[in-house]
Amino acid sequence: MNDTLKRIFDSDLWYSFKRHPLVIVAAILSLICILGAVFAPILAPHNPFDLKTLNLLDAFTPPAWTAAGKGQFFLGTDDQGRDVLSTIMYGSRVSLTVGICAVALSMVIGITLGLISGYVGGALDSFIMRVADVQLSFPAILIALLIDGVARVVIGKDGHDEVAVYVLIFAIAASGWVQYARTVRGSTLVERNKEYVQAARVIGRKPLAIMFSHVLPNVMGPVFVLATLHVGAAIITEATLSFLGVGVPPTQPSLGTLIRIGNDFLFSGEWWITVFPGIMLVILVLSINIIGDWLRDALNPKLR
Amino acid sequence: MKNSNVLLEVRDVAREFDVSKPWLNRVIEGQPKSILKAVDGVSFTINRGETLSLVGESGCGKSTIARVVCGLYAPSRGSVVFDGVDMAKASVNEQQQLRKRFQMIFQDPYASLNPRWRVGKIIAEPLISHGIMTDKVEIKKRVDQLLTQVGLSPLDQEKFPHEFSGGQRQRISIARALSSNPEFLVCDEPTSALDVSVQAQILNLMKDLQREFGLTYLFISHNLAVVSHISTRVGVMYLGRLVEMADTKTIFNRPLHPYTQMLLSAIPDLKMTGKQRTPVAGEVPNPLNPPSGCTFHPRCPYANDRCKSEAPKMIVADDGSMVSCHAVEEKRIPIRLAA
Numbered sequence: 001m002n003d004t005l006k007r008i009f010d011s012d013l014w015y016s017f018k019r020h021p022l023v024i025v026a027a028i029l030s031l032i033c034i035l036g037a038v039f040a041p042i043l044a045p046h047n048p049f050d051l052k053t054l055n056l057l058d059a060f061t062p063p064a065w066t067a068a069g070k071g072q073f074f075l076g077t078d079d080q081g082r083d084v085l086s087t088i089m090y091g092s093r094v095s096l097t098v099g100i101c102a103v104a105l106s107m108v109i110g111i112t113l114g115l116i117s118g119y120v121g122g123a124l125d126s127f128i129m130r131v132a133d134v135q136l137s138f139p140a141i142l143i144a145l146l147i148d149g150v151a152r153v154v155i156g157k158d159g160h161d162e163v164a165v166y167v168l169i170f171a172i173a174a175s176g177w178v179q180y181a182r183t184v185r186g187s188t189l190v191e192r193n194k195e196y197v198q199a200a201r202v203i204g205r206k207p208l209a210i211m212f213s214h215v216l217p218n219v220m221g222p223v224f225v226l227a228t229l230h231v232g233a234a235i236i237t238e239a240t241l242s243f244l245g246v247g248v249p250p251t252q253p254s255l256g257t258l259i260r261i262g263n264d265f266l267f268s269g270e271w272w273i274t275v276f277p278g279i280m281l282v283i284l285v286l287s288i289n290i291i292g293d294w295l296r297d298a299l300n301p302k303l304r
Numbered sequence: 305m306k307n308s309n310v311l312l313e314v315r316d317v318a319r320e321f322d323v324s325k326p327w328l329n330r331v332i333e334g335q336p337k338s339i340l341k342a343v344d345g346v347s348f349t350i351n352r353g354e355t356l357s358l359v360g361e362s363g364c365g366k367s368t369i370a371r372v373v374c375g376l377y378a379p380s381r382g383s384v385v386f387d388g389v390d391m392a393k394a395s396v397n398e399q400q401q402l403r404k405r406f407q408m409i410f411q412d413p414y415a416s417l418n419p420r421w422r423v424g425k426i427i428a429e430p431l432i433s434h435g436i437m438t439d440k441v442e443i444k445k446r447v448d449q450l451l452t453q454v455g456l457s458p459l460d461q462e463k464f465p466h467e468f469s470g471g472q473r474q475r476i477s478i479a480r481a482l483s484s485n486p487e488f489l490v491c492d493e494p495t496s497a498l499d500v501s502v503q504a505q506i507l508n509l510m511k512d513l514q515r516e517f518g519l520t521y522l523f524i525s526h527n528l529a530v531v532s533h534i535s536t537r538v539g540v541m542y543l544g545r546l547v548e549m550a551d552t553k554t555i556f557n558r559p560l561h562p563y564t565q566m567l568l569s570a571i572p573d574l575k576m577t578g579k580q581r582t583p584v585a586g587e588v589p590n591p592l593n594p595p596s597g598c599t600f601h602p603r604c605p606y607a608n609d610r611c612k613s614e615a616p617k618m619i620v621a622d623d624g625s626m627v628s629c630h631a632v633e634e635k636r637i638p639i640r641l642a643a
Contacts (some may be wrong), residue, residue, distance in 0.1 A: 195416035199480070202374045203430045204403040217420040 016298040023294040026287035033284045037093040044086040045072065049252065054081045060265075063272050076272040078261060084272060087258055088280050094254035095284070098168050099235035103227050105173035110180025111223065115211045117181065118188025129185070132178040140175035141240055147171035148246045161249040168247055172234050183226055187219035221299055228292035232285040239281055255281045311488055311520050312350040312373065317382035318544075319343040319368050323592070340592055342368040344544040345382070347618075352487075355514070355521040357531040357552075359567070360541035361588055366524045367411075369541075370492045373522060374408045375399075386488070404434050406488040407481035412497050413473035417465040423476055424461030427451070430484040450479040454509060471502035478509065488520045495530055507534055528571050532556055540564045543591055543599040546618070550625030560627045562604050562637060598630065606631040 008014055017023060036043060046053055058081035064074045075084040117128040135143065151167040152160050160167070191197060192215060200210045235255075241247040242256030243263075250257055255277045262274025324330060324337040343365040350356045358366045371377045373384055375391060384391045386402055394402060407430070410416035417426055427447045431437045437446060448458035454475040465473055474494060481489055491510070495503040507530060513519060525531050531538055532552060539549040540563065548561040559565045586603040589595050598616050601607040608630075616628040631637045 195410040195412055196418040198371075198376055199408065199410060199416055199477075200418075200429065201376055202403070202406075202408045203433050203484075204400055205429075205433050209433075214418055218418070 013298055016294075020294055023290060026290035026294075029283055030287040030291065033092055033280070033287070034096060036089050037096050040086075040089040040093050044083075044089045045074070046083040046086045048082040048087045048090055056081050060270050062270075075276045076270075078258075078273045079265065079270075084276050087253060088255070088277050091253050091255045091258045091277060092280060092284060094165070094248055094252060095235050095238055095256070095281070098165060098172065098238045098248075098254065099231050101169045102172035102176065102234045102238070103230045105169060106176035106230070107180055107223065107227055109173065110177035111184050111216070113177065114181035114184025115188055115215060115219075118185040119192050119207065119211050119215060125185075128181065132181055135175070135178050138175075140172075141237060143175040144168075144171040144237060144241055145244075145246060147174055148241065152246075161251070164248050165252075168238060168241065171241070172237050175237070176230060176234065179226055179230070180223060183222050184219050187222065188215055191215045191218050225292060225296040225299060228295055229289060232288040232292065235281070235285055235288075255284075309351050310349045311352045311387055312522070313385040314346060314348050314369070314373065315383050315385065316345050316347050317343060317369070317372055317379045317384065318345055319365075319372055319377055320380045338592055341544050341594070342591070343372065343379075346541070346544070346546050347382075348539055348546065348549060350488075350520055350522060352520055353514075353518050354536035355523055355534055357523040357525060357535035357538045358541055359525055359528060359531050359538060361526065363588060363591060364541045365544040366526075366541050367492050368544075370408070370490045370522065370524050374406065374490050375403075400434070404430075404436070404484050405486050406490065407484065407486040408490045408492065409474075409477050409481050409494045411493040413470050413477055414497070416477050417473055417480075419465055421465075422461065423451075423463055423465065423468075426465070426476065427461065427480045427483055430480065434484055436484060446483065447479075450483055453482070453513070454479045455505075469502075470498050471505060474498060474502075474506050475509070478506075478513070482513065482517070485517075487518070488522070490522045490524075492524045493526070494523075496525065496527065503530065510534065528567065540567065543588065543594055545599065545628070546626070547600065547629065548625075548627045550627075551623070554623070554625055560625075560632045560637070561629050562606055562631065563600050566603075598628075604631070606637055608636075 017027075041047070048054075058070070058073065058077050059079050061073050061077040061081075062069050063076040063084075064071055069076065073083050073085075075088070077083055078087065113128050113132075117125045148167055148171050151163075151171075155163060155167075188211075197210060197214055200214050205214075238247060238254060239256030239259065242254050243260045245260065247256055248254045250261065253261065258277035259274050259281070262270070262272075262277065266274050319342050321340045321342055322337060323340045325333070325335065329335075330337065346365075346369060348356065358369060360366050368377065372379050375384075378392070383393075386406065389398060389402060391399065391402065417423075424444070424447050427450055428437075428443050431443055431446060437443045444461075447461050451458050451460055456472060456475055456479070460468075460476075465476065468476065477494075494510070495506050498506060510521070511534060514521065521534070523531070523534060535552045537549065538552050538555045540547050540555070540561065542563050548555065548559070548564045550560075555564060556568065559568050589599065589602060595602050595612075597613045598604070598607070598611045601611040604611065610630050614630070616630050616633070618626050618628045619633055620626050629637075
């Protein structure tokens with residue numbers, strides 16, 4: 001354990017990290033967001049899902065620092081009297097879960113298909129890459145909308161609310177795998193002709209074993225960068241879908257749902273209901289993207 | 305025909321590569337498929353415990369032969385027979401058994417080791433893959449032993465390949481190749497990426513190992529000095545064909561084929577300082593469109609009309625040396641003894 005820590009602090013990456021103040025700020029911000037989301041049940045002042053603690057008389061309380069504000073609702077309350085700060089913490093929980101799970105799923109799909117495509121080649125490669133091309137010609141949000149729509153019809157309204165999060169994860173993952181597949185395929189084409197892969201073939205390793213134990217570790221660099229940037233994009237996609245009303249149900253709102261709910265009251269003066277979740281979304285995605293950008297530059301040997 | 309002394313027999317092996325443009329381009333431009341014959345009808349045998357070297361200019365198909373022998377490429381024609389078993393006809397099980405008995409050493413020591421794997425894991429890969437050993441302690445002991453054999457320290461197995469120099473990496477490569485106790489090693493230009501001083505170390509190591517374990521080598525090289533140092537027999541290749549094959553002594557002292565003579569006279573030699581030498585004239589023709597008849601005739605000083613139209617057959621002499629040349633057959637070439 002000590003060894004691993006030492007290796008991390010000795011690495012070029014850590015050196016580069018220390019020299020980029022903006023990245024440090026972004027890392028701290030996203031860490032706060034993630035910790036706040038993970039420990040929401042402990043940290044949040046209220047549980048917005050516990051209907052017993054809600055009081056409709058508290059509805060539309062403005063933030064604490066305004067004249068009409070109440071101390072116990074720091075960022076004010078929404079139309080149902082839910083504390084906005086708490087809903088944001090619980091909401092980013094949903095957003096982060098969907099974002100990270102969707103990225104993980106599309107990584108698994110994309111890496112597997114990319115490896116097979118690049119290593120096996122031939123007709124299979126052409127087939128997978130043509131499917132990827134076709135998919136690239138649709139906007140990601142359209143594919144996610146389509147999958148969500150189909151799921152609604154197949155599962156039905158009642159069952160849908162329970163599986164909404166999984167459908168959302170799948171929909172976002174299905175629209176994002178192409179980038180991983182292409183990146184991995186490109187690197188695999190380079191790696192599979194290297195002599196260490198041929199050596200493994202002479203030894204008699206099976207193609208799958210070569211793909212996953214030899215080629216995969218050598219193509220993961222760009223994939224990690226892509227994944228970091230993609231988490232931000234997936235959170236935005238989730239927020240967009242939820243904003244459009246096809247995402248997670250209002251009973252377990254994500255940041256996008258919160259923004260949509262608040263949007264209805266924006267013009268009647270209750271700005272805090274939509275603005276704070278919006279700011280939270282911007283901070284979260286921006287800091288993740290800054291980290292991703294830095295990672296891309298730091299891991300690129302040509303820019304060192 | 306099965307000779308117990310013969311370990312590997314290559315019978316009339318050819319390997320073609322389809323280098324044509326994509327189908328749509330071909331249709332639009334009205335071009336036929338273009339097939340590159342990298343190796344075209346090569347036959348030879350390797351006896352147990354000997355080192356057969358294949359030499360030739362770049363692109364003559366020597367590395368392709370090495371890869372066909374190792375099973376990295378399937379031959380387009382002909383067969384590779386290892387210890388009496390035809391590799392193409394062997395069952396999957398038999399092939400696995402055979403794979404244990406041969407290994408390959410590659411040209412580029414910077415590319416032939418997986419950069420993300422520790423040396424210990426790299427060397428142990430054949431052991432684990434062939435199921436020779438499963439016990440971790442036993443494997444570590446074997447890796448220690450292998451590293452010592454190739455002149456490295458057992459402590460090196462915790463390191464990554466990038467922590468080693470080219471020569472040390474080639475030693476790791478050799479250790480990996482030896483780990484499954486093979487009888488036969490295919491070495492594809494194992495020294496051409498190394499410094500001259502390191503080349504000698506690696507060659508001596510390979511010779512020592514050969515003596516110790518009774519290894520058989522198929523040695524691919526374009527460096528004649530290296531070849532004369534290590535080989536028992538030498539085969540000279542030109543444009544995918546074997547043009548001459550004989551004992552090392554015979555080929556260096558009394559080269560028959562005009563191409564061999566050209567190659568040998570191109571070796572830098574102190575004794576030749578100031579003297580006129582026959583340069584290796586001309587360039588290797590395009591293998592996509594090889595010359596008619598004997599493929600060497602455009603560069604051959606002895607070529608006549610027969611050479612231009614008729615491909616020469618292999619002539620086997622009493623001592624087992626082979627040459628394929630009309631001029632040698634018709635005794636048109638003055639036999640040149642090396643100075």
